[in-house]
Amino acid sequence: xxxxxxxxxxxxxxxxxxxxxxxxxxxxxxxxxxxxxxxxxxxxxxxxxxxxxxxxxxxxxxxxxxxxxxxxxxxxxxxxxxxxxxxxxxxxxxxxxxxxxxxxxxxxxxxx
Numbered sequence: 001x002x003x004x005x006x007x008x009x010x011x012x013x014x015x016x017x018x019x020x021x022x023x024x025x026x027x028x029x030x031x032x033x034x035x036x037x038x039x040x041x042x043x044x045x046x047x048x049x050x051x052x053x054x055x056x057x058x059x060x061x062x063x064x065x066x067x068x069x070x071x072x073x074x075x076x077x078x079x080x081x082x083x084x085x086x087x088x089x090x091x092x093x094x095x096x097x098x099x100x101x102x103x104x105x106x107x108x109x110x111x112x
Contacts, residue, residue, distance in 0.1 A: 100107070
């Protein structure tokens with residue numbers, strides 16, 4: 001069999017040699033097409049990785065926003081607790097006022 005990596009002299013070509021040469025050439029063409037497909041696949045994979053990297057940066061930003069929101073929620077909880085305490089005092093004041101108005105005659109009777 002003839003080594004196809006070397007030049008084939010024109011005068012000694014047989015039909016078998018030509019067919020082998022053509023087969024060898026078509027195999028290289030198919031390999032180039034496959035390489036192009038692989039290159040395209042790799043390009044797509046690189047784009048996916050870039051998207052994932054950008055999403056990771058977004059996740060880090062989300063983590064910062066989340067921690068900021070948690071701090072704000074804690075502050076709001078503290079304010080709600082303060083308002084709740086004031087509301088409790090106001091509620092007791094209203095109850096004391098109602099009791100005083102309803103029981104004023106009894107209280108005046110105790111004083112006299």
